[in-house]
Amino acid sequence: MISFVQALLFTTATGAALRPRQANNGCCFQLASVGMVNETVLEDHVGDLLLGGTFQQGGFCLDKTTKTIQDSLRHNCFMRAPDYQFECYQGAVGTTAFDIAPPKADGKSYLTYDDSPGVFYACPIDSESYDIYSSDKADKTGCVSVALALVDETAACSATTSNSTLSIRSKPLHRIPLPTRPLRRQSSRQSCTIDASAPSLAPYQLHHNNSSVSSGSNDTSAEVVISRNYSTVFDYDIPDTFPPANTAGESSLCALQFRMPVCTTLPKGYPCYSFSGLEQEVLSNSGMTFHLVDDDGNATWNSTELHQVFPGENTTIGTFECGQAAGYGESRKMSWHVSSVRDFSLEFLQAGVGQSAQFQNGVGAWIVPCQ
Numbered sequence: 277m278i279s280f281v282q283a284l285l286f287t288t289a290t291g292a293a294l295r296p297r298q299a300n301n302g303c304c305f306q307l308a309s310v311g312m313v314n315e316t317v318l319e320d321h322v323g324d325l326l327l328g329g330t331f332q333q334g335g336f337c338l339d340k341t342t343k344t345i346q347d348s349l350r351h352n353c354f355m356r357a358p359d360y361q362f363e364c365y366q367g368a369v370g371t372t373a374f375d376i377a378p379p380k381a382d383g384k385s386y387l388t389y390d391d392s393p394g395v396f397y398a399c400p401i402d403s404e405s406y407d408i409y410s411s412d413k414a415d416k417t418g419c420v421s422v423a424l425a426l427v428d429e430t431a432a433c434s435a436t437t438s439n440s441t442l443s444i445r446s447k448p449l450h451r452i453p454l455p456t457r458p459l460r461r462q463s464s465r466q467s468c469t470i471d472a473s474a475p476s477l478a479p480y481q482l483h484h485n486n487s488s489v490s491s492g493s494n495d496t497s498a499e500v501v502i503s504r505n506y507s508t509v510f511d512y513d514i515p516d517t518f519p520p521a522n523t524a525g526e527s528s529l530c531a532l533q534f535r536m537p538v539c540t541t542l543p544k545g546y547p548c549y550s551f552s553g554l555e556q557e558v559l560s561n562s563g564m565t566f567h568l569v570d571d572d573g574n575a576t577w578n579s580t581e582l583h584q585v586f587p588g589e590n591t592t593i594g595t596f597e598c599g600q601a602a603g604y605g606e607s608r609k610m611s612w613h614v615s616s617v618r619d620f621s622l623e624f625l626q627a628g629v630g631q632s633a634q635f636q637n638g639v640g641a642w643i644v645p646c647q
């Protein structure tokens with residue numbers, strides 16, 4: 277329920293955004309999206325935050341101790357289950373832990389949340405406006421990734437920004453208990469919930485789809501290079517015992533899942549990946565295509581769909597029916613040719629490749645059963 281005063285405030289205020297000033301002259305700012313959608317963050321009458329449209333520009337203050345944000349009416353802002361929309365409500369409390377990443381090369385500071393790099397999703401409402409969601413939103417069909425830059429921020433915002441960005445995951449949070457993040461992700465076609473402990477199948481070999489790179493016909497290297505000039509083919513050999521019986525895999529769906537843990541959480545000795553970066557990915561709408569080049573099972577697959585991956589996230593690339601097709605051998609072969617789109621670049625060591633892989637868990641693409 278919105279109060280009359282609240283509605284009045286929003287409908288009569290014009291010009292500059294309402295901006296709460298904290299007694300201690302805290303960190304206050306407005307927000308603007310950067311990426312495929314460049315719009316100011318507005319707030320409607322019920323506390324939903326929007327990009328584009330005719331509502332009042334939102335004004336926010338961050339409490340760095342509790343990592344909470346309030347809007348100009350001092351309502352708490354959050355992105356919470358089940359829809360993970362960015363909104364601010366009177367009396368409501370969310371568990372989203374917000375922070376500010378120090379200025380990037382473009383000179384702007386960016387809003388981050390829950391120790392992740394700060395990727396938000398702008399999902400169209402109509403031809404001119406978008407709702408904003410966290411990366412936990414299950415179905416991101418039609419949405420575009422954006423970053424939220426601070427605009428007109430007070431000096432207090434830059435005063436004590438910590439060494440955050442990609443390394444903040446190792447830093448303990450103050451007071452705010454992290455919600456148990458559901459691992460639900462959805463492909464554009466069928467939904468797939470992947471249990472963190474689900475059995476995973478790594479590629480048995482990789483090869484570079486480029487004669488000038490390939491070091492031999494049976495290259496067992498685990499090194500993956502996806503960039504403008506280099507692409508990599510991932511070969512899987514799925515035994516008929518996969519997924520094993522009595523595991524979480526209740527449905528007949530399997531998924532190709534891409535995992536990109538933040539480097540600080542990788543096992544000792546595991547090389548950090550080299551990545552064109554969050555800014556390049558969001559600004560250029562860059563990413564990868566996973567072209568299904570080989571499948572004994574004739575899976576339906578969109579080989580031209582753009583996939584974006586971000587540090588700290590597991591991304592479901594697509595789903596297909598598990599199992600073997602009649603008339604084939606004991607194992608099913610599937611191969612994907614992964615290429616860069618719009619100068620995206622990512623070099624990493626795929627975990628689990630080969631009989632004696634040094635690392636079983638880490639970065640890369642796995643076949644997993646859906647729950």
Ligand SMILES: *[C@@H]1O[C@H](CO)[C@@H](O)[C@H](O)[C@H]1NC(C)=O
Nearest residue numbers: 309310311312313314382559
């Ligand atoms: C949004 O702004 C950034 C720079 O601030 C620019 O690189 C990008 O092309 C803009 N995107 C659109 C869709 O205009």
Ligand SMILES: *[C@@H]1O[C@H](CO)[C@@H](O)[C@H](O)[C@H]1NC(C)=O
Nearest residue numbers: 378436437438439440441443
């Ligand atoms: C990170 O923090 C350390 C010590 O806390 C400091 O010496 C260093 O300059 C900081 N780096 C940046 C980029 O702020």
Ligand SMILES: *[C@@H]1O[C@H](CO)[C@@H](O)[C@H](O)[C@H]1NC(C)=O
Nearest residue numbers: 459471472473535588589590
């Ligand atoms: C990604 O998947 C791995 C393996 O299942 C799991 O350990 C990890 O917690 C997941 N990470 C996220 C952010 O969901």
Ligand SMILES: *[C@@H]1O[C@H](CO)[C@@H](O)[C@H](O)[C@H]1NC(C)=O
Nearest residue numbers: 484485486487567568569613
């Ligand atoms: C590279 O991949 C493309 C598309 O998947 C395929 O048509 C081509 O034959 C491959 N080239 C080599 C050298 O493997």
Ligand SMILES: *[C@@H]1O[C@H](CO)[C@@H](O)[C@H](O)[C@H]1NC(C)=O
Nearest residue numbers: 480481491492493494495496
């Ligand atoms: C490559 O490996 C396959 C199967 O592992 C084998 O049949 C083939 O002979 C090998 N080719 C070369 C050139 O070693």
Ligand SMILES: *[C@@H]1O[C@H](CO)[C@@H](O)[C@H](O)[C@H]1NC(C)=O
Nearest residue numbers: 488501503504505506619621
């Ligand atoms: C990639 O290819 C482009 C032309 O297609 C070339 O200009 C560039 O130098 C190449 N980059 C590398 C790193 O090989």
Ligand SMILES: *[C@@H]1O[C@H](CO)[C@@H](O)[C@H](O)[C@H]1NC(C)=O
Nearest residue numbers: 485486487488489505506507
């Ligand atoms: C292979 O690499 C060369 C340069 O290293 C590049 O010009 C060419 O486009 C690449 N081919 C493919 C299929 O990736």
Ligand SMILES: *[C@@H]1O[C@H](CO)[C@@H](O)[C@H](O)[C@H]1NC(C)=O
Nearest residue numbers: 464465577578579580581582
């Ligand atoms: C595949 O994905 C592309 C890009 O998202 C989309 O334009 C196209 O309609 C999709 N094709 C199918 C058959 O779903």
Ligand SMILES: *[C@@H]1O[C@H](CO)[C@@H](O)[C@H](O)[C@H]1NC(C)=O
Nearest residue numbers: 572573574600601602603604
């Ligand atoms: C896959 O499709 C091809 C051509 O449509 C067909 O000949 C083949 O039998 C199919 N294989 C399976 C396992 O369904």
